[in-house]
Amino acid sequence: MIALEIEAEDPRWDAVPDRDGLLQRAADAALAVLPQDTKTDLAATVLLADDEAVRELNRGWRGQDKPTNVLSFPSPDMPSAPGRPRHLGEIALAYETVAREAEAEGKTTADHAAHLVVHAVLHLFGHDHLEEGEAEAMERLEVQALARLGIADPYGPAA
Numbered sequence: 001m002i003a004l005e006i007e008a009e010d011p012r013w014d015a016v017p018d019r020d021g022l023l024q025r026a027a028d029a030a031l032a033v034l035p036q037d038t039k040t041d042l043a044a045t046v047l048l049a050d051d052e053a054v055r056e057l058n059r060g061w062r063g064q065d066k067p068t069n070v071l072s073f074p075s076p077d078m079p080s081a082p083g084r085p086r087h088l089g090e091i092a093l094a095y096e097t098v099a100r101e102a103e104a105e106g107k108t109t110a111d112h113a114a115h116l117v118v119h120a121v122l123h124l125f126g127h128d129h130l131e132e133g134e135a136e137a138m139e140r141l142e143v144q145a146l147a148r149l150g151i152a153d154p155y156g157p158a159a
Contacts, residue, residue, distance in 0.1 A: 002027040003043040003085055010095045013048040015108045020156040029145040030121035039098065041085035044124060046117065048094040054094035070116040071099045072123040091120040111151050118145045 004027055008021050013019060023046055047053075051067035059065045061073070074089040093116060102112035102117070122138055129135035143153045 001042070002031055002088065003041070004092055005043065005045045006048065007045065008048040009053060010048060010050040012050075012095045012099075013093075013102055016113060019048075019110075022110055022114055023117050026117040026145070027121050029148040030118040030141070032148060033141050033144040034122075034125055042088055043085040044088045044121070045090040047090065049094060051094045051096040054092050054097070067094045067097050069094060069101055069112075069141055070120050072120040074124050074126070088121070088124040091117060091124070093117075105154070107152075107154075114149055114151060115142065115146060115154055118142050 002024075004022060004024050007094045008014065008019075016022065027044065027046075054071060055065065057071055058068050061071070071092045072089060073091075075087045079128075092111060098112055098116065102109045107114070119138075119142055122141055127134070127138045127141065127149040129138050139155050143155065146153065
């Protein structure tokens with residue numbers, strides 16, 4: 001299990017049904033499909049922000065002066081203090097972008113946010129999608145995790 005610390009900076013995130021439970025289940029579903037040993041106690045922070053806050057993070061860390069749906073910031077691989085979970089890193093979601101993409105793709109904001117948390121957790125474990133083979137492997141893991149949540153394959157043909 002990944003213990004999530006959820007920081008909701010934008011109150012529009014409060015409209016997502018069972019928001020905290022959904023994000024927790026999404027993080028745990030991502031963890032469940034990973035092949036490596038993930039039995040240690042883990043933690044991560046999720047920032048539920050707006051486009052402007054995520055744009056600032058994107059500009060500061062990636063040099064891209066635009067909002068994006070999700071950012072992930074893996075923590076350095078350092079041992080945790082005794083009795084404390086290992087902090088995987090931080091995830092930031094931009095409300096306007098997530099809601100706009102969900103509407104354009106005909107899905108709920110909740111389902112899209114869950115997908116993006118799965119995606120970000122995989123990034124925290126070192127998965128990437130810069131090359132085609134990596135992207136395909138990451139998408140397969142995302143689809144498996146989303147199936148555990150009852151969420152349709154976002155990469156498959158439209159229903």
